[in-house]
Amino acid sequence: MNETPAGRPTLETVARAAGASRATVSRVVNGSTTVRPDVAESIRRAIADLGYVPNPAARSLVTQRTDSIALILPESATRVFSDDAFFPGVIRGVGEVLEKADKQLVLLLASTQSSHDRILRYVHGRTVDGVVLASMHGADTLPEELRAAGVPVVTSGRPLGEATVPYIDVEHASGVEAAMRHLVGLGRRRIATIAGPQDMVAGRERLAGYLSGLEALPGAVPLVEEGDFMRQSGIDAMERLLERDPDIDGVFAASDLMADGALRTLRRLGRRVPDDVAVIGFDDVEAARFTDPPLTTVHQPIHEIGTRLAEQILRLVAGEEVEASVVLPTHLVVRESA
Amino acid sequence: MNETPAGRPTLETVARAAGASRATVSRVVNGSTTVRPDVAESIRRAIADLGYVPNPAARSLVTQRTDSIALILPESATRVFSDDAFFPGVIRGVGEVLEKADKQLVLLLASTQSSHDRILRYVHGRTVDGVVLASMHGADTLPEELRAAGVPVVTSGRPLGEATVPYIDVEHASGVEAAMRHLVGLGRRRIATIAGPQDMVAGRERLAGYLSGLEALPGAVPLVEEGDFMRQSGIDAMERLLERDPDIDGVFAASDLMADGALRTLRRLGRRVPDDVAVIGFDDVEAARFTDPPLTTVHQPIHEIGTRLAEQILRLVAGEEVEASVVLPTHLVVRESA
């Protein structure tokens, strides 16, 4: 009567119920084939009866694995979070793959100053087997520190520093160049750009694509205003652009949100799109199909970035080699705005 | 020479380096006051020198705590994820509070059929101390099952079933009623609604608010079309509404995204907003400020829902009592569309 199994069942409980040893039960739980079928069967029944679930802490302690992967979103990411579909898309992609692999997704939102240390501490504690870094800012030393800590890491977007961690990125420049060719082919000659933040790879490479695309126009001068990828900054940048040159007839914005902002300013200042000014964005987020007019944009496979990130980190964690970089293609999606 | 400290430092390593016992080091690590200052100091130095970080698995094994909280996003949530700012906002809010409390946020995306069991298994394994459920569908049995499993749970939105778990929600109906009063006050007499899915509390209560608000209009007949909270469904529902009654002069849409969709259909079919038709949405997401015209909408404190959820679950996990429900206020934000 004082044998009441107090807490949740352990291996020991199951072993006793099934008349086997802890080791054998463990074998069944972990799918070892070297267990006699009938024994395995009775153990499985006992497990079901008792509602036994392995204690992950105990398992981690001995296996040195946690079966969980951290996804670190830097400050800028959480800021953008509210209206940008990029990070949610990446989270979904990563989550899907990890779920299939039976790994847990631990989200680390690096929102404050102190969180840098906190994350390092966390990772050092080996609470996760690997880290996916949604790296955005070039100045970030995190990728390199994580690599130095000996933790498998893969980042979204080529790290700007000297870090040599594997990454997944997209063909920013060539996508933008396609957009520029399209504008030029449309006969546009005064093409401006609303660039992204220049401390992020995406911002830089998309600007580079604009500049190189502009070379197809002999004598054309670059017309650049910088935004922060968000809508309001597109609204403002477009105003500055028109002040500098009222005769702009084409705009490439480094994000769909900024392109949408540009659309609003153009409309407000009496320009017709695409008649007077053709506009192209970048990202191909859901919202781009619903701007007025619908946005011609450079498509990047956001969801696939997520799945690839997850696949790579799983490979690294498993001790396999991975390519130093995977660069996914982008392509122009032509809609009514250009 | 064969004394090389192979792996990462453990309590034992630190203890030896500081000339103390494991127990004392543990006391210092956990901030016990019963350690002589100078001893504590030398231990702290050893910890810093060696770069010691506690092993969470070992700690969890003995303390029976994991210091991590799961945020479960049901299937519908991940579907909505791409263009709706609700879940990202909640994630941010939850993340912020948990970060301050030094708890980890484990994201469980319940995207497939099998994930229901998987989640239950996961929670039973006590990998998390508590669960925040972004409950959406009424039919969901998860809240009750989790409660039955003895895990602290709090849900976002009142669970539709018989589950008796604490929840955080907003004043759907009264917010909608304010919107309806506004429309009526504007002189609108043929007011339709684009309702949300009727298997979600939010969908049901907002519809209830519309119906009750309509009572201020003697003889007015309800005009309801259902959507799924997303933009496209708003576009479609508005079409059906106008087919049923071309003279509609007011619309309440149960989400900003659907309201934006309605705006598009109205414009396409030659209606001026708000002159011919006044439109009001719900949510007050960032995008609502950028529709054309800007959307009058019922504001709900998305971020606060997240922070409240986190606060409640922390309280529950700490063994404290919490209110059975917290219902946050909503209010009308008047912009140009109504």
Add this chain to the structure above:
DNA sequence: ATGAAAGCGCTAACAA
């Protein structure tokens, strides 16, 4: 104020 020792639940040699 400090240390010795037990044990959390599990896996992985090693024996049998």
Add this chain to the structure above:
DNA sequence: TTGTTAGCGCTTTCAT
């Protein structure tokens, strides 16, 4: 094929 045994790294009585 199965069981015995030794830890994984930590917290926590219980002595001292």
